[in-house]
Amino acid sequence: MNHSYVHGYDFREGIRLQDQASTLDELLHSDTAFPAGSRVLEAGCGVGAQTIILARNSPGAIIKSIDISESSLAAAKQKVTAEGLENVHFQQADIFNLKFELESFDHVFVCFVLEHLSQPRKALEALKKVLKPGGTIVSIEGDHGSTFFYPESEAAQAAIRCQVELQKRAGGNALIGRQLYPLLRAAGFQEVTVSPRMVYVDSSRPQLVDGFTRRTFTAMIEGVRDSAITAGIIDPQLFDTGIKDLCRTAESDGVFCYTFFKARGVKSTHE
Numbered sequence: 241m242n243h244s245y246v247h248g249y250d251f252r253e254g255i256r257l258q259d260q261a262s263t264l265d266e267l268l269h270s271d272t273a274f275p276a277g278s279r280v281l282e283a284g285c286g287v288g289a290q291t292i293i294l295a296r297n298s299p300g301a302i303i304k305s306i307d308i309s310e311s312s313l314a315a316a317k318q319k320v321t322a323e324g325l326e327n328v329h330f331q332q333a334d335i336f337n338l339k340f341e342l343e344s345f346d347h348v349f350v351c352f353v354l355e356h357l358s359q360p361r362k363a364l365e366a367l368k369k370v371l372k373p374g375g376t377i378v379s380i381e382g383d384h385g386s387t388f389f390y391p392e393s394e395a396a397q398a399a400i401r402c403q404v405e406l407q408k409r410a411g412g413n414a415l416i417g418r419q420l421y422p423l424l425r426a427a428g429f430q431e432v433t434v435s436p437r438m439v440y441v442d443s444s445r446p447q448l449v450d451g452f453t454r455r456t457f458t459a460m461i462e463g464v465r466d467s468a469i470t471a472g473i474i475d476p477q478l479f480d481t482g483i484k485d486l487c488r489t490a491e492s493d494g495v496f497c498y499t500f501f502k503a504r505g506v507k508s509t510h511e
């Protein structure tokens with residue numbers, strides 16, 4: 241397989257992605273809507289966290305959500321059915337080996353997927369092939385290098401670097417957000433624009449303190465503890481101090497910032 245997925249597919253990860261999606265809904269998706277009748281490909285839908293937002297925000301669009309993982313697709317299907325959404329169709333598929341008719345989608349949406357791929361540019365090129373000329377791609381990614389917080393903590397930054405290093409060893413890139421512009425351009429998209437979306441959290445925003453600082457970001461870093469220690473990247477004590485310090489940023493005088501990058505590009509009509 242030409243991809244590697246460092247977070248795994250367990251239940252906890254599904255919950256984390258769910259928290260991530262519902263907390264960030266407004267920040268990331270308020271300007272994502274596809275016209276009625278348009279055909280949208282959601283590549284790497286996972287357990288459907290973004291799928292339900294897409295389907296709700298674009299009730300008239302026909303959404304095809306694909307993933308390489310059958311178990312994630314089953315979870316996504318269940319979620320969409322439970323929400324009573326009828327404009328989504330699921331299919332098991334590999335981004336690098338798509339069997340769809342060329343130029344058959346009006347829009348492509350790909351969120352938190354490129355960071356896990358060793359060849360993100362190739363993935364974008366493959367997605368461009370199934371996009372109609374003049375069609376658009378929207379890609380959303382995080383960038384762990386954009387993390388800063390109060391109180392500052394070198395141990396917390398060291399714990400975050402474990403995730404970055406492990407993802408790199410698995411062939412991915414946890415710092416990919418900053419590269420979306422050059423990647424989309426290199427893949428041949430036109431009119432590329434990138435909109436950085438900073439999540440700013442302090443205790444006046446309790447939903448984000450819980451949903452983002454604690455249950456999304458800190459939980460994700462905490463999740464790599466065993467792998468990081470086994471790989472000899474960090475001393476267990478330093479890692480645990482880092483997690484404690486990340487939790488500390490969620491207290492009443494703490495502040496936490498992280499930036500997502502949302503890119504949009506257009507497929508040329510002259511290809």
Ligand SMILES: C[S@@+](CC[C@H](N)C(=O)[O-])C[C@H]1O[C@@H](n2cnc3c(N)ncnc32)[C@H](O)[C@@H]1O
Nearest residue numbers: 243257284285286289307308309334335351352
């Ligand atoms: C971090 S999850 C993101 C899921 C979803 N987009 C979200 O934001 O909640 C990444 C997903 O990409 C899928 N994926 C990875 N490589 C893939 C490939 N080559 N083709 C299709 N899906 C892939 C994984 O199975 C996983 O479900």
